Amino acid sequence: MGNTAARRVLEPCMTSIAIIGAGAGLGAAVARKFGSEGYSVGLISRNQARVDALAATLVADGVQAAGFAADVRDPASISAALEQVTETLGPIEVLQYSPLPQKDFMRPVLETTPADLVGPVEFSIYGPVAAVHQVVPGMRFLGENKGTILFVNGGSAVKPGRDVTGTSVAFAGQAAYAELLNEVLGEEGIQVSQLIIGGAIVEGDEDKDPAVLADHLWDLHTKRDRFRLQISED
Numbered sequence: 001m002g003n004t005a006a007r008r009v010l011e012p013c014m015t016s017i018a019i020i021g022a023g024a025g026l027g028a029a030v031a032r033k034f035g036s037e038g039y040s041v042g043l044i045s046r047n048q049a050r051v052d053a054l055a056a057t058l059v060a061d062g063v064q065a066a067g068f069a070a071d072v073r074d075p076a077s078i079s080a081a082l083e084q085v086t087e088t089l090g091p092i093e094v095l096q097y098s099p100l101p102q103k104d105f106m107r108p109v110l111e112t113t114p115a116d117l118v119g120p121v122e123f124s125i126y127g128p129v130a131a132v133h134q135v136v137p138g139m140r141f142l143g144e145n146k147g148t149i150l151f152v153n154g155g156s157a158v159k160p161g162r163d164v165t166g167t168s169v170a171f172a173g174q175a176a177y178a179e180l181l182n183e184v185l186g187e188e189g190i191q192v193s194q195l196i197i198g199g200a201i202v203e204g205d206e207d208k209d210p211a212v213l214a215d216h217l218w219d220l221h222t223k224r225d226r227f228r229l230q231i232s233e234d
């Protein structure tokens, strides 16, 4: 795991954003936004080649970036990847948790068995808890009003959908966890926020283009004035 080329050349002199679930859509847009604001960018997904390719495009634009392979359903791999981000790119000031859920998590409610909920719960609850435990000590070290944890979810996090049971149930758990973190970590100056995107992310859309959503995430980090922002009620 880890990008050895990047590790050799980058100086860990700036703070970083770690994006868990960094693909070509929202992940890439957030990477560009925070990269343009001076953050180094750690890109985490299961596929090393894809995050390496995304990192290469960012590096070509002058952003310090590197890719790391980890599966959010394997908490140890997430902890290890986040440790590598810190070592390679500098202390993690911002954590974004936004992997795209698997399609098979989304089944009708009466067809959903206990076994069907294992994946969604690992993905949306155990993964975030592992990530938060890994980054909070370093965020505390950065001092007050610096660290931020951003969660991104679909609309089923706040309005369960009868045909998307796994994400509805597990996103609700994640939303509760995030809100508790907002309350408790807020007391020590670490911002925790959640962006809810109703319906689909749509390139070119004035409200739901990835770059527009990335700007909202930037505002949640810099303004530090709210827990939840919901885009579209769909």
Ligand SMILES: NC(=O)c1ccc[n+]([C@@H]2O[C@H](COP(=O)([O-])OP(=O)(O)OC[C@H]3O[C@@H](n4cnc5c(N)ncnc54)[C@H](OP(=O)(O)O)[C@@H]3O)[C@@H](O)[C@H]2O)c1
Pocket: 020, 021, 022, 023, 024, 025, 026, 027, 028, 044, 045, 046, 047, 048, 050, 070, 071, 072, 073, 097, 098, 099, 100, 101, 102, 152, 153, 154, 155, 197, 198, 199, 200, 201, 202, 210
């Ligand atoms: N796309 C939409 O229409 C939509 C709508 C509403 C909300 N959202 C939210 O937006 C975020 C995703 O944005 P996006 O759809 O534009 O995706 P994206 O940033 O283009 O890509 C997300 C990445 O998540 C990674 N991923 C999936 N499962 C993973 C796992 N088990 N462990 C680690 N990484 C994993 C995938 O890479 P690998 O395959 O390499 O792991 C994928 O490239 C999510 O928070 C999602 O809930 C999306």
